[in-house]
Amino acid sequence: MNDSRPFTDNGQLNELRQQMLSFARLQLSDEQQAEDVVQEALAGALKNAAAFNRAASLKTWMFAILKNKIADALRGRYRQPQMTDIDDCKDCSLADDQLFNERGHWHKDDRPQRWDAPEQLVHDEHFWRVFDRCLDALPAEQARVFMMREFIELDSQEICAALELTTSNLHVLLYRARLRLRECLEDHWFGAGENT
Amino acid sequence: MMNCQQATRLMSEAQERPLSLKEQAELKVHTLICSGCRRFGEQMHLLRRFTKASRPQDKDDSNQ
Numbered sequence: 001m002n003d004s005r006p007f008t009d010n011g012q013l014n015e016l017r018q019q020m021l022s023f024a025r026l027q028l029s030d031e032q033q034a035e036d037v038v039q040e041a042l043a044g045a046l047k048n049a050a051a052f053n054r055a056a057s058l059k060t061w062m063f064a065i066l067k068n069k070i071a072d073a074l075r076g077r078y079r080q081p082q083m084t085d086i087d088d089c090k091d092c093s094l095a096d097d098q099l100f101n102e103r104g105h106w107h108k109d110d111r112p113q114r115w116d117a118p119e120q121l122v123h124d125e126h127f128w129r130v131f132d133r134c135l136d137a138l139p140a141e142q143a144r145v146f147m148m149r150e151f152i153e154l155d156s157q158e159i160c161a162a163l164e165l166t167t168s169n170l171h172v173l174l175y176r177a178r179l180r181l182r183e184c185l186e187d188h189w190f191g192a193g194e195n196t
Numbered sequence: 197m198m199n200c201q202q203a204t205r206l207m208s209e210a211q212e213r214p215l216s217l218k219e220q221a222e223l224k225v226h227t228l229i230c231s232g233c234r235r236f237g238e239q240m241h242l243l244r245r246f247t248k249a250s251r252p253q254d255k256d257d258s259n260q
Contacts, residue, residue: 063251104199111232118242122249131250150247156212175208182239 016059017042020066026144027070027152037069044069071152074162099179110183115190127189134184142177149174198226203233207240 017038024034045052045065052061099110106112121127135143148159160170198206203226206219215223227234 059251100199100201104201106200106232112235112239114235115239115242121246128250131246135250146247150244151250153248171209171212174212175205178208178240178243179204181243182236185243 012058013042016062019059020062023063024066024070026140027147028073033073037066037073041066041069067152071154074148074152074154075158077162099183112182113186113191115186130189131185134181134188137184138177138180142173142180145170145173146177146181198222200226200230200233203227203230204236207233207237211240211244 020038020041021034024037025031028034028037041062045062052058099107101107135147138146145159145163145165148154148162149156154162156167156170159165160167163170165173203223206215206223209215210223227237
């Protein structure tokens with residue numbers, strides 16, 4: 001990998017562009033707007049290429065720029081006609097939660113366990129692969145609002161406005177996303193260590 | 197008394213809005229006696245930090 005001049009590697013840049021596009025599509029549900037924000041982010045990055053010189057963090061840097069572009073695009077939507085795919089919020093009921101028994105207490109096998117050494121994981125590529133797989137496993141609505149909240153870092157009110165969700169529906173979606181993501185990480189990372 | 201489902205729900209909501217004093221008190225009492233929910237609460241903060249530090253992958257990554 002050419003460390004000093006990441007922008008001269010078209011293959012790498014193209015791959016990154018694809019990753020940015022699929023993320024932007026998921027967040028914006030609008031092909032044209034997704035293309036636009038990715039173009040803007042790439043153009044902005046290339047313009048400031050001098051400020052950047054380590055291939056290892058190229059992706060992090062690009063996504064930081066993309067994140068801001070998506071946040072702006074979502075904020076700009078408040079008064080525009082809304083997407084309809086999330087309005088019904090099929091996923092906003094708590095009825096089918098299987099982690100708890102009929103009295104609302106943890107099933108024995110699902111009770112959260114201790115997570116060892118979480119601080120060191122940030123540099124562990126294997127962990128991030130599991131993390132991504134767990135995110136991918138979330139139902140689309142949950143994944144979308146969760147990433148808006150925790151990755152793009154919009155606040156609750158901004159997300160509700162952008163998606164025309166009620167606050168309580170949003171809170172339930174986030175709660176369910178967190179429950180599932182936590183469970184998935186414990187099953188496939190934190191608890192899995194004992195078996196390997 | 198508050199059960200685990202209600203307690204975890206509140207811990208998730210605490211990331212979105214300030215809890216009332218009553219909610220905080222009930223949650224405190226529950227987590228004193230429930231280690232599962234106590235860990236859940238700690239892990240909510242970790243989830244937030246992990247996600248902030250993550251970089252979304254392309255779905256096709258798994259095919260390579």
